[in-house]
Each structure stands twice: as C-alpha cells, then as structure tokens.
Amino acid sequence: MRKLVLASRNKGKIEEIREMLADLPVEVVGVDAYPEVPEIEETGESFVENAVLKAKAVAEATGEMVLADDSGLVVDVLGGEPGIYSARYGKPGWTDRDRYEYLLSKVSHYPFSERTARFISVIAVVDPACNRIETAEGRIAGIIADKPAGTNGFGYDPIFFLPEYGKTMAELPEAEKNRISHRANAIQAIKPVLKAMLE
Numbered sequence: 001m002r003k004l005v006l007a008s009r010n011k012g013k014i015e016e017i018r019e020m021l022a023d024l025p026v027e028v029v030g031v032d033a034y035p036e037v038p039e040i041e042e043t044g045e046s047f048v049e050n051a052v053l054k055a056k057a058v059a060e061a062t063g064e065m066v067l068a069d070d071s072g073l074v075v076d077v078l079g080g081e082p083g084i085y086s087a088r089y090g091k092p093g094w095t096d097r098d099r100y101e102y103l104l105s106k107v108s109h110y111p112f113s114e115r116t117a118r119f120i121s122v123i124a125v126v127d128p129a130c131n132r133i134e135t136a137e138g139r140i141a142g143i144i145a146d147k148p149a150g151t152n153g154f155g156y157d158p159i160f161f162l163p164e165y166g167k168t169m170a171e172l173p174e175a176e177k178n179r180i181s182h183r184a185n186a187i188q189a190i191k192p193v194l195k196a197m198l199e
C-alpha cells in the first residue's frame with residue numbers, strides 16, 4: 001500500500017483528515033514519524049501558498065506523497081482576520097482558548113447579524129514521483145457566537161456558531177463536523193484526484 005504523509009503537527013486536524021481518508025487504499029502517516037523533517041515556516045500570503053509550501057517541503061524531505069492543509073477562520077468585521085494567521089493570532093505562547101477569547105473581545109460590540117465568518121481549508125497534495133501538485137478549497141459559513149460552547153473539535157470551534165444547527169462547531173458530534181466542515185469539503189473535492197494519483 002502506498003504511503004501518504006500528512007504535513008501537519010496539529011493533532012485535531014490530523015485526526016479529522018485520517019477519518020476522512022479512511023476509505024482510501026493508502027497508509028496515512030503523520031509527519032511526526034519523520035523526525036528529520038524540520039519545522040516549516042509559513043511564509044505564504046494565502047491559504048493556497050501555505051498549503052503548497054508545507055506539502056512540497058515535506059515531500060522533498062521524505063520522498064513520499066504528501067497531503068497538507070492550510071486553514072483558518074475569516075471574520076468579516078475584522079477585515080478577514082485572523083485568516084492565514086489563525087494559528088498565530090494574538091501573542092506567542094497563547095492557547096487556543098486565549099486566541100478565541102481574544103477574538104470574542106474584538107467582535108463582542110458588533111450585533112450578531114454582523115458577526116458573519118467562515119472557515120476555509122485548502123488541501124494540497126504533492127506526488128514527488130511525478131512532480132504533480134493538486135489543490136482544492138473548502139468552506140463553511142457561520143457566525144461568531146456570544147460566548148464559547150462545546151468541547152469537541154479544536155481551535156475556534158467553540159465560538160463558531162452554525163445557525164442551521166443552533167449549535168457551535170464544538171457542540172457537533174465529531175462525525176457530523178467531519179461531514180460538513182471546510183476541511184471535509186476540501187477533502188471531498190480532492191479525493192477523486194487523490195484516488196487517481198494512487199493508481
């Protein structure tokens with residue numbers, strides 16, 4: 001079976017992607033299995049640039065086929081912040097909770113109707129055997145909640161309210177998030193290509 005290395009050190013993400021690829025004939029391995037792969041600096045100016053940069057760097061270092069995700073939360077009243085800086089929003093050393101509390105403090109004076117937001121995920125797949133790079137994007141729309149709720153998922157899930165469910169993303173069962181999320185949409189879009197690349 002061919003190997004597919006996930007170019008991510010985010011445990012929440014890795015678990016979700018593993019679940020979503022469970023039906024493919026591929027051995028999914030985390031990049032932590034390759035201690036020689038250095039920390040990759042995300043110097044790109046878009047989700048696509050960063051996803052491709054991460055996938056290429058890990059493919060070069062391991063020689064294996066690689067899948068990377070670059071994702072984030074885009075909040076309209078914050079001019080698109082935190083966007084590609086979602087993982088680094090606020091101060092170094094902050095926890096996910098520190099970051100979403102900070103974001104809440106920045107939007108709390110806006111009415112609910114103006115707190116529109118979306119999660120975006122760009123998946124990049126690189127096959128070093130044939131120099132092929134493919135990307136796909138997925139999104140999900142929501143509203144920044146008044147206060148955090150729920151313990152599932154990771155990152156900003158506790159403050160991302162889904163009006164059609166009446167719940168935050170962190171209140172959804174894992175399987176439901178993995179069916180509707182930005183990452184799920186991006187993975188669905190790339191799956192046919194990935195399948196073809198594995199043949």
Ligand code: ITT
Nearest residue numbers: 008009010069070071072073086087154155156157
């Ligand atoms: P890797 O680069 O190692 O994959 P990372 O966490 O640094 O891990 P990103 O640069 O793509 O990954 O940043 C994504 C951030 O966006 C992530 O840390 C969360 O803060 C947020 N995010 C992305 N997807 C999310 C989701 O499904 N739920 C909640 N927050 C999410």
